[in-house]
Each structure stands twice: as structure tokens, then as C-alpha cells.
Amino acid sequence: MIKVGIFGASGYTGFESLAILRKHPAVELVFATSESAAGQKLSDLYPVAWDIPLIPLADAPLDRVDAVFCCLPHGASMPTVIAARQAGVRVIDLSADFRLTDAQLYQKWYNVPHEAPALLSEAVYGLPEINRARVRETNLLANPGCYPTSVLLALYPLLKAKLLDPAAPIIADSKSGVSGAGRKPSLKTHFVEANENLSPYNIGQSHRHVPEMVQTIANLGGNGEKLIFSPHLVPISRGMLSTVYVSLADDLSAAAAQNLYTETYAAEPMVQVLPTGQLATMAHTQRTHLGVLSVTWLHPRQLIVCSSIDNLGKGAAGQAVQNFNVMFGVEETLGLL
Amino acid sequence: MIKVGIFGASGYTGFESLAILRKHPAVELVFATSESAAGQKLSDLYPVAWDIPLIPLADAPLDRVDAVFCCLPHGASMPTVIAARQAGVRVIDLSADFRLTDAQLYQKWYNVPHEAPALLSEAVYGLPEINRARVRETNLLANPGCYPTSVLLALYPLLKAKLLDPAAPIIADSKSGVSGAGRKPSLKTHFVEANENLSPYNIGQSHRHVPEMVQTIANLGGNGEKLIFSPHLVPISRGMLSTVYVSLADDLSAAAAQNLYTETYAAEPMVQVLPTGQLATMAHTQRTHLGVLSVTWLHPRQLIVCSSIDNLGKGAAGQAVQNFNVMFGVEETLGLL
Amino acid sequence: MIKVGIFGASGYTGFESLAILRKHPAVELVFATSESAAGQKLSDLYPVAWDIPLIPLADAPLDRVDAVFCCLPHGASMPTVIAARQAGVRVIDLSADFRLTDAQLYQKWYNVPHEAPALLSEAVYGLPEINRARVRETNLLANPGCYPTSVLLALYPLLKAKLLDPAAPIIADSKSGVSGAGRKPSLKTHFVEANENLSPYNIGQSHRHVPEMVQTIANLGGNGEKLIFSPHLVPISRGMLSTVYVSLADDLSAAAAQNLYTETYAAEPMVQVLPTGQLATMAHTQRTHLGVLSVTWLHPRQLIVCSSIDNLGKGAAGQAVQNFNVMFGVEETLGLL
């Protein structure tokens, strides 16, 4: 059994990680922390029929675990990750703190200096469909954001095949359920404000998830600067759909486009490509840990890729556990299907 | 034109009052206050196409208005009402501060001493269907709570006719949209917590709206102590439905029960009784200022009355404007239909 | 491995049964039928990542299964149940066709004559918390309706202890998610009609679930005729909450009331009683197969019991699998936790 601790168990991603890991056949849950609810039990916060005590972060017994899931807010995650690595514990970090390889870029987007730039080169960006070999070896896994996961899964086959027109905009119009905004109450997440409404926010190139997408697109040989990314909040608890509009550098037939996607993901246990004519919807992945894609061919240079994930599943906790499984050499889908 | 000011315009009841009054043909809006948003405009807070500046409460020109709508939280309302009355301005108070005639009872339920017990005898509880004559004369109108409005409209015909069994429980099972909980963000009103959920809270005899119902039932000759009142939060922005179960002291035929309701409200412009066989739903009153009732006869001693209002309409701002219309002698439905 | 077939797999209860059984460690799924979608695959109907072919009912190989789940509409279920029993297959019937022991009563409520009155005495009403010994032995399990499950779990401790006042109304105010109305499109289940609305329907003693509640209450020594049952449709996909108001024949302290419930269900793996002060909400059981109860003591003769189930979980497919587990002598919670 792999011994695991969770930092930040009271938020949505922490709770979801806990919900997966408590049933994971290769995992023994050792601790769960919460700063806001230390001393309480999980059932004091969520209407659950199972339970676990919540301890303060400072009391976490790092010497008794093999791995930790770090579900703290960005900024707050850094010192905990540093401490865990110093204790020799493998880390799956669900915050943004180790996703960008450039400490200056991190500071620019997150408004705080990076406290451990040396660890950035050690960290691996955990999209196993793209990076599996490196995920397997790393001790510090930076789990991608939910929006980047949905957009990068949509772009990866075209990037890998060098098919994107480097001069054309890549337009990702994304829609997210409200749990993506976290559990802290705010006017934006107030039921009456979010219900029966749909709101774009930080559209274009201003959302904090843009730089990790740009970085990954560039790493795969694409022109990340052409990315236009527009998130929208929708009155749904969980779910994410990105509708991605791409222009190609060369002609591609409809059949070839479909084949490219089908073959790229043929061996992937957590990603599915729908047959021609079906479109990915939020319902395809809701309360699962899968990504589901559909390809719509408009003409030989123009595709629309719809990419569906659950923002807390493949977009956060599910992907974190998938990465954990790869890191520890157990069946990649363990606890997830 | 009647000159009107609004205290507390940034909350849901204040905003809704403003939305009615700005189109009210007999009203000139003079000011709107907000402590949290003083110096801003309404369009900074709500996605509206019209606008009004929000001033601090302390700057409100009481000498330039004939009436004020006081939409402040309970406790905060008292000093403003006192000041307005001292300035000779007629007050429609939407808070709970002047609904209970007994200052001790107020303190018991609201945990603060009453600051103006002398004004309590002057205040009139503003259910015009029950109290119209007194509403017309008063200078201090205590606008009822949303739950009490829905429950009392359901009970009034039976109370008036002295038909309720004084020994039997009166069971009001009420369901409310989330706007009833106010605009201040909290975990209870977080979209992800409220959505796809339905929660009872403060059930039995522990909700703060119980004493004003008990008081009104008693004033009408009933046994208020038999009231059992169970509110539930439902994932709806606006709306309220109370399903009220009553036992009768004497036999009543189905036709007589229906007639009792139909006749009691026959002349009421803001209350409708559905024909036999139809049931009141939230949709009957949503985004209106009406109350809609249905009567279901089970046997000669047992009825179920369904009572629908919009919690911000007949349950708050709509009823406040109805009372205002009565107080100022204009057409009772002005601005409301 | 127990070999299982499902009749009527394309509706919500059939689909949910399938979703549980395909992961059930003691089950081998042999067939799934659908009259409306015969020849299609499940993934043609639902956005699922797994699949099963749908065959016509007439092609179902009854000789190759040990048990069938019958998820057909009432009326349509009878001939299939008869055929399965003649083939020596054990039946879990999720329809209403074998819940009432009186064939005349069935005809009165369902407007069709019963085709197999002889089987009615063989059928066992499958609330394992009440009836486990008989469930274990039966070959024909009548799975209870969702509303009856929620109401009977709330009443059972009081019925068992003979505490209900036989002269007082038992008032069950129930709220159900829309999936309870089935998958067939209708105006009632149209998104725009159900969304932002809450509707009572068939309130009092007119809903088809009344007679199975009356029968069970009577079997437990209570006065079923005093039941008043009011269902409401709420804009939620899955979930059910019944708020049950009961009067007692003798004084009961708050502690004794809580103890009664806690002890009655102490050994029950699928029912939980919340500690005093917490109230059962839909979220407590949503997407689970549990029942969760809370007891609110008002005075020595008056309780409110809130009873939460998922209408497709403990209210249908989850309870069906629980009964199946009991019938086949495997761990009662297998596939359910």
C-alpha cells in the first residue's frame, strides 16, 4: 500500500482527491489537512457518510507518507511542497505553483515571487497523454489546470503532427461549471448571481491559465502566442467544455482528421474520441475522470474540436490520481474507472 | 408625485423595490442609499440598463421625501426608521424590526434590545388583505416577512371564519428560492452547495418568522402556538411555495371550502384563488407581485392549501409597494400589474 | 458469478441498474433489453464511455440467467415477470405490478386488471430494513417506489415501537427530482417548465404510491388511512426528501426519540441517522444508494423526520441491487458503497 497525505482537503479539489483516494485499492490514507477546519471532521463540512479527521498543516506527519497531494491555493502551496520534497516525499501539486518553468513568468502572472525556482526544473507538467515518460520518473508533479487540460487535449494531435497554421489564431472558447471557482463564497459564485446566467470573464489572453497553455504549445513546437482563450462561467456544478477552432497549415481530409485524433488517443485509457458525427458534451465526462473529444471538419483547413472533461475529474483530482498511478507504477486507471 | 427614498438599495429587496418604484407612475425617486456601495452606481452592482447613484445613509435628504422604503437588515433598520419618523416621513420598513408588537419578544428572537418600543404600537403589520384599514392610516408600516405572507394568506380565510381546530397542529411546509437568503455570499448560498440540493433548515418552531405568524394568527382568534413551520431552501432564484395542512373544527364540504377562499379574496386585486383541481405552483407568481392559492379538500375536516408568492414580490418589495399605494391613497395595484 | 439480465434498460431506472451491475463484483451481465431502442447500443442513448447492446424483449435468453431486473413500466412488467418465473428465474421487479397484495386494489389504482394474482402472495415487498428475512427467501421481489421508501424509512421506527397516534394525520411532504418522472419527454419534464419552478401534484391521497404506503403501515400495525402524502416536483435531476410530521400516542423525550432511530438503524448498512441538530438534505444521499434520516423533536408528542434518498439509488436501482444481494446471499452492500 502506498501511504498518502492530502494538504488542503476542505476545498473542492482536495475533497474530490480524498473521495477518490479513500477507495483506491493501492492507497492508505494517512492524513488530511485543513487550515480553515483543523480539528473538525470532513463530515462537518460536507454531507458525507464516511469521514476523516482534519488536522492542521503543521501537524502533518511527512515522515509517514510516500506521497502527498497538495491541494492548497497557489502561493500557499510552495512552502508545503518544499517541505515535502525535503522530507523525501513525492509530491502531486494541484496548484499553479510549479506549472510554469520560468520563475519570472510565474511572478508576473501570480503577483508573488517564486520561492523555489530551483525546483521548477525538477517539476514535470502532468498531462500523461503528452508526458508519460517524464511523469513516471518525477518526484514533483505539477498537475495542470482544468482549462489547460481541456484545451491541450484538443490541440495535442495537431501539434504532434505539426498541422496547425502558425500564423492563425487558435481560439479556445471554454465553458466551466462553478466548482472551478472554488468553495470560498463570493458574489460570483452566489447562487442567485450564477444561476440562469452565463458570463464570460478574463477573455482573450488575460486568464492565469494562458501561460501554461502557451508554454505547453511552444514545447510541442506550436505558436502559443496565437492562443485566444475565453472562459465562461455556466450554471452547472461540475463540468467543462472547450470548443476549439483551429486553422491548418495544410489540407487535411475529414477522414484524416478523424483518424489523427482516434489514433493519437487509441491507447489512452482516460481519453476517448467520439465517432464522426457525435459531439462531445459536458455529460460525456461529468463525474468521471475521462476526457472526451469530438472532431468537426469544416473544410480542409478548418476544424472544430470539442473537448469535454469534468473540471474536478480529468481537470483536477482525477488527473492527479492518474499521474500518481503513473508515478508509482500501478495500473494507470486504478481508482478512476 | 410622491417623493420617495430607499435605504439599503443594494440588497435584493432594496434592488427590487427600486426596480418597481422607478416605473411607478405616481413616484419620484429622490435617493437610494447603500452603506457597502456608497459612491457607486447601481449598475456597478447589478447588470442593469438604467441607473441611480448610491449615497451613504448619512447623506439621505429626509427633508425632501414623503416616504422611505427601509430595506436594511434587522437591527440596522431601527435607527433609520426612528430618524425618518422624527423627520415626519412615512416609513415602509421591510425589516423585521417593527413587526412584533412586544419588544421583549423581539429581543428574544433577534438577540438585540428594541430601540424604539414606543413606535411598536404605532406600527401596522402590512398584510393589506387582512389589515387594509389600518394600513391606510399608518405612518409606520411593518412589511411582513416572505414566509409569513405565504402562510398567513393560506390561513386567513379559515381564521376569519373560525374554522380551524384549535387543538390540531397547523403544519406549514414552505419552500423558498435562494434570494430569500440575501445577497451576502455564504456557503449556504454558494452555487455548488445550493444547486441540485434541497435543504430543510430551522424547522418546527425555531425560524425567526415564527413569532410574527403566531402573533397574527392569535390576533385573528386562532391558536398560534399550534403552528409548525418548516422552511426548505430550493435551487431556484426567486419563488416561494407553502404547502399548508390544516384540521378543521367542524365539517366543511369541498364546495364550501373552495367558496370560502374564492369569496374571501374575490375583491383582492393581488390575490387569486385557483379553481378546484388546479394546484398553485411557484410559476404562478414568479416575477409577479401576486399571491396565488389553491385549496385541496381531503375530507370534511382536512384541507391542504398551497400558497405561492414570489419571495421578492408579494413576499417583500411588491407587498411593500402595495402597502405604500394604500397608505398614499393611490390605486392599490399601481406599478404592480 | 450470478448471471443477470435487465428488462427495460433504456429508462432511468434500467440505466441506473445497469450502471451498478456492470461494476458489481459478483454479477455477470448477460443481456439488456429495450423495446424502443432494440438493435441499438446503450451509448446511442446515453453519453457513456462503456457499452452494451440492447436486444428486444422477445429475444431475452431467460435460460441463461439466474436473475432478472425488470425495469419496465407498470402493466408492461407483468407478462415479463410471469415468463421469468415460469423459466425458474428469480425476479427483482422495479415496477408497481407486484407491490400490492390485493389484485382489486391494484386494478383500482392502475386501471388495468392484474394478470397474475396468484403471484401476488409469493411476492415480497423489498424494504430489507423491514423485511430482510422474507427478502432472502423470495423468488419475486417487488421493489418499493421511491416515495414509499423515503416515507416508510421515516415511519418504521415509530411503527415498530407502536408510538404513532392512530387518530392523528401522518403528513409526508415529499420533494422529488425530475428523473422520478421518467425519461419519456412531456411538458411536465420540459426544462423550461420544470426549471425555476416547484410544483405540488397529486397531493393528499391521490398519488399511486399511496396504497403501497398504506398497506405497509397497516402491516406494521399502524393506521395507514391517516396518511396524507403530498409530492412536489423540484428542479433537480436526482434526489428526494420527505419531511414527515407525526403525532405520538405517548410522551417521548427528545433523547428517546433520537435513540429510537439510532438504534433501529444501528446495524443497517444502507441507512444512517444523523446526530441531533443536523438535518437530512438531498445532498446527503445524492448519487449514493443510502437513506439518511434526521429526527427533530418539537415536544413530547410531535416529531419531524426528514428522510433523504436518491430517487434512483435507494429509491430504485440501488435498493433493487441491495435486495438482489440479500436474495443471493452475498454481502448486502456489494456494488453499492
Next chain:
Amino acid sequence: MIKVGIFGASGYTGFESLAILRKHPAVELVFATSESAAGQKLSDLYPVAWDIPLIPLADAPLDRVDAVFCCLPHGASMPTVIAARQAGVRVIDLSADFRLTDAQLYQKWYNVPHEAPALLSEAVYGLPEINRARVRETNLLANPGCYPTSVLLALYPLLKAKLLDPAAPIIADSKSGVSGAGRKPSLKTHFVEANENLSPYNIGQSHRHVPEMVQTIANLGGNGEKLIFSPHLVPISRGMLSTVYVSLADDLSAAAAQNLYTETYAAEPMVQVLPTGQLATMAHTQRTHLGVLSVTWLHPRQLIVCSSIDNLGKGAAGQAVQNFNVMFGVEETLGLL
């Protein structure tokens, strides 16, 4: 008073037209038809507190009205429009039957031959912000579709100023509330299927609203063939947001882009342009008859325009009444603000 009849009053657009017109100060409602509900009253279909009898289409007294609103499905609308025109009645047609000027194109997209090609040249496509002079004179007003209204309002300033790059895709990613799918029950509009889901459908260039957008873009000198239009169904009753991504042929500063929109719509009573930094959301127009736009400048050749309308307001009935007001020379906003 202008005498008005409504054909097809029982669907959502017919009902909404009725709801506006019954309060319209210059209108006398003469008749409302419904084929499916002829002989019933409106209150038999909708939970309304006001009422009107529904007559069969064949009984409609065309000789007693000055104008008709035709809210029938496409195809069904043609004969009624023809009859009304023959009777000398001015027509506002909310169906698609007279929007396309090319009868062959109509047949291609709607699969029925056009029955009155001669009337097509008489019909005026009713976006008053673009076409007001022609709207004023016409006797046959083709009211635009909801999606086209939202997209064309977003594009019009750029088209008018000849700023769009004719070689670049125009990408309109649109999100619509479920009422846009009509009131006829279907699996797509079933609450449980639509709730908590978001689905793209007919994306690219396959939705029936594409040709009227292409036609209008071309009429304004743009390259309509470059339009990519992707509708999505969202779990909201009413509302529409189009996020429109455009590439410009020449450099435009952020200030110039904002000015272009502000000035284009400065005199328009039913369209508002938000100040820089605010984004249009569905809430800006919900239950209004307005269009609200925001302009986001990414770089001198790339803009994102968010365009919000209520699909039943400015997207259907509200725009129809706006056109009616223009046609009859009354205040354009009468009945709408």
C-alpha cells in the same frame, strides 16, 4: 389603437408576444390562435393571472385587424402570411419563412418548396438597427432568428466600417437557453438531459440560422462564407450570449474599436454598448428586450465581441414588437422598456 391578432399563441414566442402586446398602450388585441389548444384559454397552458381565449387559425377574423404576429413554425407560416397579405393586413412573421430572399436557398435549408416566392422580394429582414428605413415601409416583416440577431448586432459596426478581414474566419460561439428549442417536449429539452449539461449542436456551418447570417453579412459588404457558427445549449430557461471572434483588415486601436461600437449604437434605444472593461453576460438582457454588447481588444487586428440578448426578447418577440412599432410609426420602445 392598432388592432392586432396573433397566430400561434401557445408556443414560447407566441406567448411572449402576447405578454408584451396585452400591456402595449397602442395595441388592442383582437384574437390569438392555437391549433393544438383551440377552444382552450391561455391559462389552461400557462400559469398566468390574465387570460385570452385561443381560437382555431381558420376562425381568425383577418378583416378586423391591422396587423398580425405570425408565430407559427416555419412552413406552417407561409399560407397564413399569404392569407393575411391578401386581406391587406400587415404581417410580422417570426418564423424563418420570409427571411431568405432566395427561394431555392430556402428550400435547400428547410426541405420544403417556398409557396410564395413573389412575396420574398416584398419582405424586409427586421433588424431595425440596420434596416430601419425599410422596416418602416414594409407590409411583410421577416423577424430575424435569435442567433442571427445576437451575431449580427456584434458584427454590424465592423461591417458598416468595412473593417473585417475578408479572408479570415468570423467565429461566433453562441450559447442559448432552452426556450430557444421551443415548447414541444423532446429528449433534448427533457429537464434531466439538459440540466447540468452543456451541448454543442449543428456547429460550423450546418445550423439553419447560418444562411440568414451569411445573406445579411453579404448585403452589408462582408464575406459571409467565412462565418463559422457554433450554437450550444445551456441549462438556462431564457438568454443568449454570442462570443464573436473577428480579425480585422487594418489596424484599429482599442479606443477606436470601443468608439466604433459606442457611436454606431449611440442613438439606438434597444442596444447598449458596455464601457471598456465590462463584459456582456446573459444577465444583462434577461427578461428584457435589449441587446447589450461589449468589445474586447486583443491587438490591433483582433477583437472579441460579446453579444447578449434574451432569445425570447430582442431575439424574438421583443424585436417583433420593436419592428411593429417602427412599422406603425409609434414610439419605437413602446411596450418594451
